[in-house]
Amino acid sequence: MSALRRDIESPAGRLSLYSAEPQGAARGLPPLLLVHSVNAAASAAEVAPLFDHCARQRPVYALELPGFGFSERSARAYTPRLMTDALHAALAIIQSEHGGAVADVLALSLSGEFAVRAKTEAPHTIRRLALVSPTGFSGKKRRYGPAGGTLGLPWLYHLLTLDFWRQGIFNALTRPSVIRYFLKRTWGSEHIDEALWRYCVLTSRQLGAANAPLYFVSAYLFSTDINQLYERLEGPVWVSMATRGDFTDYQGRHTVEGKTNWQFCAIAGGALPFFEDLQGFTQKLDPHWD
Known part of the structure; x- marks a missing residue:
């Protein structure tokens, strides 16, 4: 990206934050924070x-969540609380740099849960939300469990992190061929973005890269109460639903679809449709910000 990257210190540890300002006349929109998904090679x-x-239209920021990209990858517990605190920290920086402006947030997949929690906890920091292929709507079972809990499986995390095979398991999950396989499932197509695949391979080779993904695989980053938060959410929410690949099940959207602040939009393509047709995707997204 054509952007400044910097490290910021926060309660969630050292975070990597990209930023760019529009060149020339902007559309007068508030700053936008983009948040990547959570997987074994996210960034x-x-x-x-x-x-x-x-970035051609408005100030834009991209946060790298704890355990991913250039953010701190130390050995610690990776939970929705940690990820939400990272969003709070990034939003505080954005407000301080833009005169207290309330930002918009777009989050991919599981990170949508963190963005919704951040909006619920601090509504004055987020104006509008966009969720691309969000979790919490698939299958027949909704999540109305204990507030702040996770779906974490201690026995699975213990099994995955035994010293004699921990790194071997992660290496197997992030072999170039395996990363390509999962990207094909994300795209629902053989025609993935090759530059993204190369970067995924690279970022999964960094020191500490296994720490957050093993918590993710053990379900510790999924919230037990996310559907309660979805239904309590105030303010406009735009949802992009994939039509190909592994992330096309949104049968649970009926729990919020009748609410006037939620808008669901089926967009042809996989779970990251803006890689396939950026213009088509943004033509549907941009009116939401206005």
Whole structure:
């Protein structure tokens, strides 16, 4: 991305934050924060096409969540609380740099849960939300469990992190061929973005890269109460639903679809449709910000 990258210190540890200001006349929109998804090889590279598009119109930031990209990857517990605190920290920086402006947020997949929690906890920091292929709507079972809880499986995390095979398991999950396989499932197509694949391979080779993903695989980053938060959410929410690949099940959207602040939009393509048709995607997204 054509952007400044810097490290910020926060209660969630050291965070990597990209930023760019529009060149020339902007549309007068507030700053926008982009948040990548959560997987074994996640980073801000997942939002690169959107970042470059939006930076021509408004101030844009891209956060790398704890455990991913250039953010701190130390050995610690990775939970929705940690990820939400990272969003709060990034939003505080954005407000301080833009005269207290309330930002818009676009989050991919599981990170949408963190963005919704941040909006619920501090509504004065987020104006509008966009969720691309969000979790919490698939299958027949909704999540109305204990507030702040996670779906974490201690026995699975213990099994995955036994010293004699911990790194081997992560290495197997992030072999170039395996990363390509999962990207094909995300795209629902053989025609993935090759630059993103190369970057995924690279970022998964960094020191500490296994720490957050093993918590993710053990379900510790999924919230037990997310559907309660979805239904309590105030303010405009735009949802992009994939039509191909592994993330096309949104049968649970009926729990919020009748609310006037929620808008669901089926967009042809996989779970990251802006890599396939940036113009088509942004033509549907941009009116939401206005």
